[in-house]
Amino acid sequence: MKEHVFLPRKLDVAAFARDAASLEGAWPAAEMQRLAESGAPDAPAAAWPAVQWRLRGERREPRGGEAQVWLHLQAKATVQMTCQRCLQPVEEVLDIERQYRFARNESEAAELDAESDDDVLVLSRSLDALEMVEDELLLSLPLVPRHEVCSQPLVAPADDLDAADEALEERPNPFAALAALKKGKA
Incomplete structure (x- = not known):
C-alpha cells in the first residue's frame, strides 16, 4: 500500500484522519502576517x-453511527506585544490545544455545533x-x-501636561451659566 505524503498547507483532512497520520514542524512567526x-x-x-x-488525524467509528473525522492541533508561540501600562514590548507565551470534528456540509456542521461543545468545521479537500x-x-x-510589574512607569511628556493644565484653566465652569440665570431671576 502506498503511503500518503501530507502537506500542511494543502491538507486532505479525510485521508489524514483515515491514516491516523500526524505532522509537526515550525513556521517562522513572520510568515503569519496577521x-x-x-x-x-x-x-x-x-x-x-x-x-x-x-497535527494529528483521527477517525472515530461509533457503534451504529457514521465514521467521524477529527483533527487535533497543538501549537506554541512566543509573541511580543505592547504592554498597555508602560507601552514597552511584553512577551506573551501562547500554548494552545484544540480538536475539531469535521462535518460533510454546512447544515450538518450547524446541527453538530448546536448539539456539542466541540469545534465543528466543514470538511474540505484542502x-x-x-x-x-x-x-x-x-x-x-x-x-x-x-x-x-512594569519596570518603567508611563510618564506623559511635560508638553502634554502643560497643555492639559491650560485647557482646564481656560474651560468655563459649566455651572456658571446656571448661576447667572438664577441671579437674574432673583
Whole structure:
C-alpha cells in the first residue's frame, strides 16, 4: 500500500484522519502576517522564535453511527506585544490545544455545533494548517497585554501636561451659566 505524503498547507483532512497520520514542524512567526501585525512595533516578528505546531488525524467509528473525522492541533508561540501600562514590548507565551470534528456540509456542521461543545468545521479537500494555527493563536492573544510589574512607569511628556493644565484653566465652569440665570431671576 502506498503511503500518503501530507502537506500542511494543502491538507486532505479525510485521508489524514483515515491514516491516523500526524505532522509537526515550525513556521517562522513572520510568515503569519496577521499575528505579526498584532505584535509590538519595537519587536518585529522576524526576531520572535518559530511557531511550533503538531497535527494529528483521527477517525472515530461509533457503534451504529457514521465514521467521524477529527483533527487535533497543538501549537506554541512566543509573541511580543505592547504592554498597555508602560507601552514597552511584553512577551506573551501562547500554548494552545484544540480538536475539531469535521462535518460533510454546512447544515450538518450547524446541527453538530448546536448539539456539542466541540469545534465543528466543514470538511474540505484542502485545509491550510498554517492559516488554522494562525487563527487559533490570534484567538488566544490577551485582550490587554501587560507586564506583571512594569519596570518603567508611563510618564506623559511635560508638553502634554502643560497643555492639559491650560485647557482646564481656560474651560468655563459649566455651572456658571446656571448661576447667572438664577441671579437674574432673583
